[in-house]
Structure formats: C-alpha cells, structure tokens
Amino acid sequence: MKLSCVLMAWALSVCPAVLLATQMLLAASSETLKCEGPVSTEQSGCHTDEEEDVIHASEEDFQVKGYKFSKPFHLIVSYDWLILQGPDTSIFEGDPLVLHCRAWQDWPLTQVIFYQEGSALAPPGPKREFSIDVVQKSDSGHYHCSGVFRSPGPGSRETASPVAITVQELFPAPVLKALPSSEPQEGDSVTLSCQTKLSLQRSASRLLFSFYKDGRSLSIRGISAELQIPKASEEHSGSYWCEAATEDRQVWKQSPQLEIRVQALQKPTASETPPMEPPGPLRPPPAPSAEHLRVSSSDPHLLHQIQMLLKQMQDVKVLLGHLVVELRELTVYLKPGITKVADK
Known part of the structure; x- marks a missing residue:
C-alpha cells in the first residue's frame, strides 16, 4: 500500500489538517492517504495512533504539544x-x-x-x-x-x-407551548413557542418555523420560533400546531396540536345588580326676590307689582310641595309586589 504525505512549508500559522481516506480498503488495492493543510516547518509528518503524541485522539480535531491533528479514521483491511x-x-x-x-x-x-x-x-x-x-x-x-x-x-x-x-436524528419533533398559559384571560398577551433543537454536530444549520391554527396558516417559514398574540380574545381560541423544517425542506416535522381556550371576562348578572332607590323629593326652585331682580325701590308702582308676583310664586311653591308628596306616595305603589287596595 502506498502512503504519501504532502506538506506545505513556510506557513504562518498551524491550521487543521484534513486526513482523507477510504473507510474500507481491499488488501490488494492501491490507496493513497493524504495529509493536507498548512503545518509547522519545525517538525512535520503523518502519524499513526501508536505514536505517543496522538494516543489521546478523539472524534474531533485535537492539539498536542503545539501540533494540531485531524480526527482519526478507521482503516479496515479485508480479504x-x-x-x-x-x-x-x-x-x-x-x-x-x-x-x-x-x-x-x-x-x-x-x-x-x-x-x-x-x-x-x-x-x-x-x-x-x-x-x-x-x-x-x-x-x-x-x-x-x-x-x-x-x-x-x-x-x-x-x-x-x-x-x-x-x-x-437531525432534530426532534417540535413541541408547541403557550406562555404563560394555554387558557389566558381576555386581553392577556400570549406567546406561542415552537421548541426543538438541532444536533450539536449540525448546529451550524438553520431551521425555519411555521405556525397554524385550525388548518389555517398564521406564519410561514420564518426564522423566529415564536409567535406573539398581543391581546387575546375569544376568537383566538382553537387548535394550534407548528412546523420546523430545514431551509431546503428536506427534513420537516410537526408538533402535536395544542388547544388554546381564551377565558371571557365575568360580567355582573341581573341578581348582582344593586337595587334602585326611589327618587327623592323634587326641590322647588327658589323664589325670586327683589334683590335678584335688581329693582330699584324708588318706583312705588313697580315695587307693588313685584310684591304681587312674589306672592303668586309663593303659592306655586306650596302647590309644588303637595305635588312632590303625591309623587313619592305613587312611587311606593309602583314597586313590584305592592298593589293598592281601592277604598270601599
């Protein structure tokens, strides 16, 4: 089997070395292992896992004694x-x-x-x-x-x-959650969160999210995993679910449905309505006086006329007082459950 190591000298920094190989080889095949990438010029080379410097090899790139090594691979020779x-x-x-x-x-x-x-x-x-x-x-x-x-x-x-x-699994099926509650009161703010997570090995990928309610789309393929309902009302009640998908839509998964029930505000019933008080007596308007009319007392005839008018208004005041009393008695008989017995 031929083994070659291609080294690039005079590099300014140590970069990750990429070790390219075939996972499974035949004994009679001719294969080439290539170690590529800028490396240090002091000591450079391709190593096997029997050497002391690389006995702690892991599945990721690692660094030992100032050298950076590629992740190991498995070489299987078959007959x-x-x-x-x-x-x-x-x-x-x-x-x-x-x-x-x-x-x-x-x-x-x-x-x-x-x-x-x-x-x-x-x-x-x-x-x-x-x-x-x-x-x-x-x-x-x-x-x-x-x-x-x-x-x-x-x-x-x-x-x-x-x-x-x-x-x-690239990412698990998402779970839709309503925060702070799936049974908000009218007027409350609700946040719908489509929760899932990419595998650590593919964390550089990006997911897009969609939200649905009762078979109708609310938001299609957005980068945000949340949907805001600023002010919940009874029309926001229903079945919700979300979808997470890769950008090329090769992998997409839906969440289970989440029922959201918006609670209506309590309104006072007829039995809770406070009883109405009967209207109080009507206050008669104050009787005008000569001072109110700004009349000069130098004219005896005009003063006599005013005094007669004041006397008539006093009489009207008395009549209004009797009328108020009659109205109060009448409101008592108008209350539910009270009937007036006619005099025999």
Missing part, C-alpha cells in the same frame, strides 16, 4: 471477494447515502444486488453503486451487496459482509 463500502462520517436525516460494492482488485462484476435487512433494494444490474438522495431514520439498518464475478474471478455469486448504517 473477502466483496465488501460494501459506506459513509465514513456520521449521517443525519436529509443527507444523501451512497453505498459502493467493491470487488477484489476491482475485478468485473455482473448482476449486482444491494440489500437492506436481507431484502433486495433493486433487481440485479451492472451498477456497483446504490444511493438514496435523502435518508430518513427508517433507512437505518444492516446493508450488504452480492454480485457474480466475471473472468478472472471465481465465476460464482459472492456476498459481502453486512455493514450497519445508522441515520441520526
């Missing part, structure tokens, strides 16, 4: 006639999946078949590659392939060992 080569990195919902059926020394194959959990995925054919454009969690399982060798191979159908493929 089988066929192997199934799958992805060498984690695969998530929405990713493409490509499987290769590799033959010993790349000898020609015919009637190649790919299987998932023992079931054929397609009829026999010449293609050594099988792909799924957008994988889902249901695509997880054990895969293998088989094929018939042509000359110079054995000439019989050979089968590769199964390979486990696990499709990881």
Whole structure:
C-alpha cells in the first residue's frame, strides 16, 4: 500500500489538517492517504495512533504539544471477494447515502444486488453503486451487496459482509407551548413557542418555523420560533400546531396540536345588580326676590307689582310641595309586589 504525505512549508500559522481516506480498503488495492493543510516547518509528518503524541485522539480535531491533528479514521483491511463500502462520517436525516460494492482488485462484476435487512433494494444490474438522495431514520439498518464475478474471478455469486448504517436524528419533533398559559384571560398577551433543537454536530444549520391554527396558516417559514398574540380574545381560541423544517425542506416535522381556550371576562348578572332607590323629593326652585331682580325701590308702582308676583310664586311653591308628596306616595305603589287596595 502506498502512503504519501504532502506538506506545505513556510506557513504562518498551524491550521487543521484534513486526513482523507477510504473507510474500507481491499488488501490488494492501491490507496493513497493524504495529509493536507498548512503545518509547522519545525517538525512535520503523518502519524499513526501508536505514536505517543496522538494516543489521546478523539472524534474531533485535537492539539498536542503545539501540533494540531485531524480526527482519526478507521482503516479496515479485508480479504473477502466483496465488501460494501459506506459513509465514513456520521449521517443525519436529509443527507444523501451512497453505498459502493467493491470487488477484489476491482475485478468485473455482473448482476449486482444491494440489500437492506436481507431484502433486495433493486433487481440485479451492472451498477456497483446504490444511493438514496435523502435518508430518513427508517433507512437505518444492516446493508450488504452480492454480485457474480466475471473472468478472472471465481465465476460464482459472492456476498459481502453486512455493514450497519445508522441515520441520526437531525432534530426532534417540535413541541408547541403557550406562555404563560394555554387558557389566558381576555386581553392577556400570549406567546406561542415552537421548541426543538438541532444536533450539536449540525448546529451550524438553520431551521425555519411555521405556525397554524385550525388548518389555517398564521406564519410561514420564518426564522423566529415564536409567535406573539398581543391581546387575546375569544376568537383566538382553537387548535394550534407548528412546523420546523430545514431551509431546503428536506427534513420537516410537526408538533402535536395544542388547544388554546381564551377565558371571557365575568360580567355582573341581573341578581348582582344593586337595587334602585326611589327618587327623592323634587326641590322647588327658589323664589325670586327683589334683590335678584335688581329693582330699584324708588318706583312705588313697580315695587307693588313685584310684591304681587312674589306672592303668586309663593303659592306655586306650596302647590309644588303637595305635588312632590303625591309623587313619592305613587312611587311606593309602583314597586313590584305592592298593589293598592281601592277604598270601599
């Protein structure tokens, strides 16, 4: 097997090294491992996990003694006639999946078949590659392939060992919550929150959110995971749900429905209405006086006329007093449950 290491000298800084390789190799194949990226010029090289500096290798890039190393990969050497080569990195919902059926020394194959959990995925054919454009969690399982060798191979159908493929969840189904309550009072402010979270390994991706009520869209594909109802009313009662989706909409998930019931404000009933008090006596208007009329006493005739007018107004005042008394007695008999007994 050939191993080459390409180094770039005179770099200003240490950058992540990318170690490119094939996940599964054949013993008779010629493969190249390449270590790319600017590195230090003092000591540079490609390392194996047997060296002291890299014994603490993890699944992520790491740094030891001033050097920065790429994450490790798994190299499997097989002596089988066929192997199934799958992805060498984690695969998530929405990713493409490509499987290769590799033959010993790349000898020609015919009637190649790919299987998932023992079931054929397609009829026999010449293609050594099988792909799924957008994988889902249901695509997880054990895969293998088989094929018939042509000359110079054995000439019989050979089968590769199964390979486990696990499709990881990109984000869980969202949950819609109403804050502070799903049963607000009329006039209260309500915030609808569509809660979910991307996998840490795909945290750089972005989700878009949509909100629905009773089958009608309220907000479509926005970056905000919240929807505000500034002032709730009875018309805001109903069934709500939300949807979270990737920007390419290859992966989208809906939340369970959430019932929101806006509570109407309590109004006083007829029994709670305070009883009405009977009207009080009407106050007769004050009798005018000579002072009010600004009359000069120098004219005896005019003064006599005013005095006669004042006397008549006093009489009217007395009559009004009797009328008020009669009205008060009449209101008593007009109350519910009281009837007046006629005099015999």
